[in-house]
Amino acid sequence: MNKQFQLLNLIFTFIISFSLTFIVVSARLFPDVPSWIPSGTPPAGAWDAFRNFTGCHHGVKYDGLSNLKNYFQHFGYISHAPQLNFSDNFDDALENAIKTYQKNFNLNITGELDDNTLRQIVLPRCGVADIINGTTAMNAGKEKETTSYGHSKPKFHTLSHFTVFPGQPRWPEGKQELTYAFFPGNDLSKTVKSVFATAFARWSEVTTLTFTETESYSSADMKIGFFEGDHGDGEPFDGSLGTLAHAFSPTNGRFHLDAAEDWVVSGDISKSSLPTAVDLESVAVHEIGHLLGLGHSSVEDAIMFPTISSRMKKVVLAEDDVRGIQYLYGTNPSYNGSTTTSSPETNSGNCGRSLTTVWSLWSLFTFLTFAFSPFVL
Ligand SMILES: [Zn+2]
Numbered sequence: 001m002n003k004q005f006q007l008l009n010l011i012f013t014f015i016i017s018f019s020l021t022f023i024v025v026s027a028r029l030f031p032d033v034p035s036w037i038p039s040g041t042p043p044a045g046a047w048d049a050f051r052n053f054t055g056c057h058h059g060v061k062y063d064g065l066s067n068l069k070n071y072f073q074h075f076g077y078i079s080h081a082p083q084l085n086f087s088d089n090f091d092d093a094l095e096n097a098i099k100t101y102q103k104n105f106n107l108n109i110t111g112e113l114d115d116n117t118l119r120q121i122v123l124p125r126c127g128v129a130d131i132i133n134g135t136t137a138m139n140a141g142k143e144k145e146t147t148s149y150g151h152s153k154p155k156f157h158t159l160s161h162f163t164v165f166p167g168q169p170r171w172p173e174g175k176q177e178l179t180y181a182f183f184p185g186n187d188l189s190k191t192v193k194s195v196f197a198t199a200f201a202r203w204s205e206v207t208t209l210t211f212t213e214t215e216s217y218s219s220a221d222m223k224i225g226f227f228e229g230d231h232g233d234g235e236p237f238d239g240s241l242g243t244l245a246h247a248f249s250p251t252n253g254r255f256h257l258d259a260a261e262d263w264v265v266s267g268d269i270s271k272s273s274l275p276t277a278v279d280l281e282s283v284a285v286h287e288i289g290h291l292l293g294l295g296h297s298s299v300e301d302a303i304m305f306p307t308i309s310s311r312m313k314k315v316v317l318a319e320d321d322v323r324g325i326q327y328l329y330g331t332n333p334s335y336n337g338s339t340t341t342s343s344p345e346t347n348s349g350n351c352g353r354s355l356t357t358v359w360s361l362w363s364l365f366t367f368l369t370f371a372f373s374p375f376v377l
């Protein structure tokens with residue numbers, strides 16, 4: 001009887017440790033600005049190789065150019081079935097994609113892969129497409145007679161520069177109090193969670209929406225998690241830099257961050273020696289904009305601009321962002337016209353627990369369970 005109990009106990013321990021080992025996702029979180037200089041060469045950004053296409057010309061074939069076409073397809077600039085393999089030819093479709101991209105990002109519209117255009121293309125950015133269902137509401141959508149899509153009128157609302165998703169999805173009227181929860185497998189520290197709370201507060205300050213953290217991941221309106229590579233929603237992450245995060249339009253509520261980034265939780269990130277350091281709050285404020293229904297804006301100062309450089313902090317809502325969110329949800333009567341939410345700072349010695357450590361502990365636990373099991377029985 002006693003042996004049976006021990007056997008059951010062992011099986012139970014194994015199941016628990018096995019499942020927890022697999023649901024824990026390691027994320028690279030730095031509680032403060034890393035001041036150390038990494039040894040060796042820094043990891044290449046996901047799109048760095050595109051810089052080699054500087055000066056490439058229409059009508060010529062270049063090795064690997066199909067990868068750039070995949071990039072443009074991902075962000076909505078080339079409409080093709082995903083299963084279709086692109087050629088390496090610099091064709092009309094690529095030239096049109098470049099022109100539309102240049103309009104959206106306030107670049108000279110040349111249709112060529114000039115230095116300024118490629119410098120913009122390789123910047124880390126949000127994974128949400130700029131053009132959804134073939135229609136852009138960024139700059140290029142405002143010049144409907146010159147777009148390559150031939151729509152008689154833009155489908156997006158183009159008041160100001162902000163954009164909303166097609167169909168203008170938003171959280172239902174009357175539902176002012178929204179909840180959010182963190183993916184339990186990440187086991188985030190309080191310091192990390194507070195960054196998201198501050199990011200939410202920036203949006204609630206200018207509207208009447210409120211955001212409250214809840215323990216129940218399954219029932220929360222918004223679900224936040226760090227994931228690596230292919231994580232089951234058809235939008236795989238790509239490692240260091242490249243795509244940083246993505247979020248879905250209302251009322252889906254999913255907000256995913258690439259666990260492979262070097263996320264910095266607090267401090268003056270511009271002073272970081274780590275070239276791949278990404279400011280967590282900046283990305284959180286942007287993605288929450290998507291969760292609430294905003295699309296990308298061509299205004300470079302706006303939170304909803306699609307790209308952000310590494311070692312850059314941008315957390316204050318621009319006028320364009322405020323107009324956008326108030327277009328969807330109305331104003332906050334107590335909002336005085338300027339955003340004031342300040343970023344929380346943590347002591348540099350306050351070391352949050354890295355998720356890699358958590359993963360390692362569970363691996364050790366599993367190992368010990370197996371190593372000592374014959375002696376238990
Ligand atoms: Zn975005």
Ligand SMILES: [Zn+2]
Nearest residue numbers: 231233235256
């Ligand atoms: Zn995802």
